[in-house]
Amino acid sequence: MQIFYFSKKKILLYLSAILLILVGIVCGRCFLHSAQPTLNPIYIGDTKEKAVALMFNVDWGEEVIPEILTVLEEKEVKATFFITGRFAKKFPELVKTIAHAGHEIGNHGYSHPYPNKLNLEQNIQEIKRTEEVFNEIGIEITPLFAPPYGEHGPVVLQAAHQLAYKTIMWTLDTIDWQDPEPEVILERILPKADHGSLILMHPKECTLRALPKLIDSLRKDDYSFKTVSAII
Template sequence: MKFIFSARIPPWYVMFTLFTLTTIFFTNSLADLGYGIPTRPGLTPIFQGNRETPKVAFACNVFWGEDIMPDMLNILADNQVKATFFIGGSWARRHPESLKLIADAGHELGNHSFTHPHPNRLSKEQNQAEIIRTEKLIEEVTGIKTRLYAPPYGEYNHLVLEAAQELNYLTIMWTADTIDWRRPSPDVIIKRIEGKLQNGAIILMHPTEPTLKALPVLIRLIKARGYTIETVSDIIK
């Protein structure tokens, strides 16, 4: 592509204009894709807790796995560990007894939307409707009002973040991902987390069979490294 510069338009001005337009396009594209371009200070999700204290948290997203849940809760109880379970509303509607088991065991409850949509494809109002519908159902079943939100697929843009913030929610992401929804071997899950242990780490998981088998080993490993395992709310204080 050739540019013809006149005496009235210096070359540096043309290059500056092209750079500015490219930056605007790139920034807007990132926001549309959900890579967290905030519209104002403070409008960002939380990827990690307090970096000054040796604490980590399990964040378990639940939209299936009710058959795994009783054994997972038993393992956590045997090891005196409290986790944060981000509950899918439609799952809770189908399995209120499983939701109540989690709450009665003293674990923290978070919000994971109602229908598991792609949040970036929704308006702010649609995102808020997903959160509110789930919040009300969880409260009806357990008496607990959720205040942490884990957007499905880990998607977020400025509308998703604003939707949660306006409802007084903190948007929670993760530091280390088990990627257990792909059903890898327990050893793979352990190795994925082992290399990312650090103060304030939020460890993402789901109720799957491989996770169930890896969980006791993972808990022992974390404690042997000198970390305590607490809820997400505890480690982000």
């Protein structure tokens, strides 16, 4: 029987090499995992920086959006607009105006259904049909999905994941679809705003009236504004 003898130095070298390989494998897996969309919905952005993201879910409100864009331009704020496919198909020029103003465009499904009532394939088609509409009008869509009504059951999350989308929820909700007074919107957001907050809004008249003061108040408190993809 042949016996091999190794010096202590060689053994340490071999062990170090094995350790480096293992570390490389673990880091590689971590990188791949972080680079891929997660099944889990995202409720908040990076909390290390004092920044927030304004996000508008759009399936109606074409009469208010131009004025909202004017406020955002005057305040030098870029927002994220999650738009349904049917809205983009009906108002392509307005959607182009949003995109050309430098705002981010996300996917809000096609027909604004209740996603939890759909099966996996139906949810996939809702997202893909919206992609097709945006491709037709020549607008790039960011792979972010805001499910209608905030419904995010397992099949909804799986559909987004299969299409390489991140599912976006919100940190703070203005609940502006109930048509509250602008002061109520401010009271719902300003005291609770924090690092990484995703602030959900809709193109409503009450939101338009609250928006200038909302931006000014957050900025006065040293918050900066980012798009959703930049903050998560």
